[in-house]
Amino acid sequence: MSVRLKLTLSYAGFLMLAGALILTAVGVFFLWGLPNGAVYSDGALYINRRLILRSFVPVAVVVLAFLLMFGLLGGWILADRMLAPLSRITDATRMASAGSLSQRIRLPGRKDEFRELADAFDMMLARLEAHVAEQQRLAAEQQRFAANASHELRTPLAISKTLLDVARTDPAHDAREIIDRLHTVNTRAIDLTEALLLLSRANQRSFAREHVDLSLIAEEAVETLLSMAEKRGITIESSGEITPAVGSHALLLQLTTNLVQNAIFYNLPEQGTVWVKTEVRPATVVLTVENTGEKLTPHLVSTLTEPFQRGTERTHTGQAGVGLGLAIVKTIAHAHDGTLTLAPRPAGGIHITVELPADVQVCGPAESAAPVDAATGHGSRSPSLVRSER
Known part of the structure; x- marks a missing residue:
């Protein structure tokens, strides 16, 4: 038995029950409210309960039959309207089970x-x-x-x-x-x-997560790649704040190293510059790496994070990587619930931003370090800024 039929029978049964109760109440009121015999003023008519009962029962039966038909028809229509949303849900479910998940x-x-x-x-x-x-x-x-x-x-x-x-x-x-x-x-x-x-x-x-300072990781990556920058005549300018985060030190070091290494590789032939900066925002810490270089189109920049996608210079140099540098950066950033953003610089080169969730402990900003020429190693130093300078 369908739900619609059950509702129809329920409506009709309830309507008949209500009608029977009403008719019973009316019959009791009239029958038991009269004396055993009653004579009108002219004395020509005698009425008793039996005569009234014989006249009332057929009328009650007709009324109940009408209520039954009305209840069945009205209940069928009302049940259809009430269950129409379920029919739409059922149709959508069938289409979803058939593989069409776009149905709403x-x-x-x-x-x-x-x-x-x-x-x-x-x-x-x-x-x-x-x-x-x-x-x-x-x-x-x-x-x-x-x-x-x-x-x-x-x-x-x-x-x-x-x-x-x-x-x-x-x-x-x-x-x-x-x-x-x-x-x-x-x-x-x-x-x-x-x-x-x-x-x-x-x-x-x-990977295991630990408390790390992204600025220290950036310093370590810059220190490691400083000799490479010196050979190519690249100046590295590093500055920033203490940037506490939670993650894998090894993976975040790989992320930073890949970014700085790419910034050195794909730079101007001489007198190029790489900027490495860390900063703290209200709920995140940010690592920014940008460099000088050839002008890049937004379309080319959007493809650089795909595996085995190489920039224009990579295919012409003898220091070509394996084509996974920025793909690894993107994966590590996402694994740390962060974001990676690439944008071409109007003057040439690329601007890359990695934003990660900050640790609960946020330190105050540090002073910016003076730029260091990787080719000469000269630059102003402060004892508190040695780690961010290089």
Whole structure:
């Protein structure tokens, strides 16, 4: 028995019960309110309870039959109107089970229980649709990433195989040259494998969290890469505040190192500059890295965080990375519930901002450090600013 039929029978039964009670009350009032016999003033008419009962019962039966028909018809119509929202919800559920998550009920009318149920169902469908879309996007990215990784790994392996074939078929070939080239190719393959492992680790968020100071991490990264900047004639200007955060020191150091290294690699041929800055905002800490360089289009900048996407200069230099630098930065930032923002500088180069949730303890701002020329190492120093200066 359907819910509509149950409601119809319930309406009709309730209406008949109410009619029977009313008729019974009317009958009791008239029957028991009269004496056993009553004679009108002219003495021509005699009435008793039995005669009234015989006249009242057929009328009551007709009224109850009418109430039954009216209750069934009215109940059927009312039940249909009451259950119409459930029909829309059922249709949307069937379409969702068939794979169409874009269907929405959008029930009109006043806010009642059915409207609340429909709105909750629409919210659930929206979340499911977003989740499925995200899973599909991730699956597509993983497939593309796997294909790109296979291609990137196949290149050094193919080169190694070629070099080994040359050494085997041509014993007179310079062995030292082959060994040097094999060492270079093997180093690149190891770097790529380590980058892939780091990317996987950050994606899975399988790392311990600790209290860290992003400004100290930035200083460590700048210190490590200072000799590289000196060789290329790049000036590094580092300044900032104490920026307490919670996360993995190793991963955040990798993030900062990748940013500074990219800023050095993709810079002007000479007299380029890299700016590294940390600051505290009301609920977040911010690391900013920007550099001089060629003018970049917004479209090119938007693709730089994709795995194995390289800038214009990377393919022409002998210091090419594995194509995962900014992809790792993006993954580490997201794993720490942060954001990564890239924007081209109007004068050339790129401006990169990493924003992470701040630790509960926020220190006051530190003074800015004086710029240091990486080529000469000269610059004004203050004992309290040695860590941020370089």
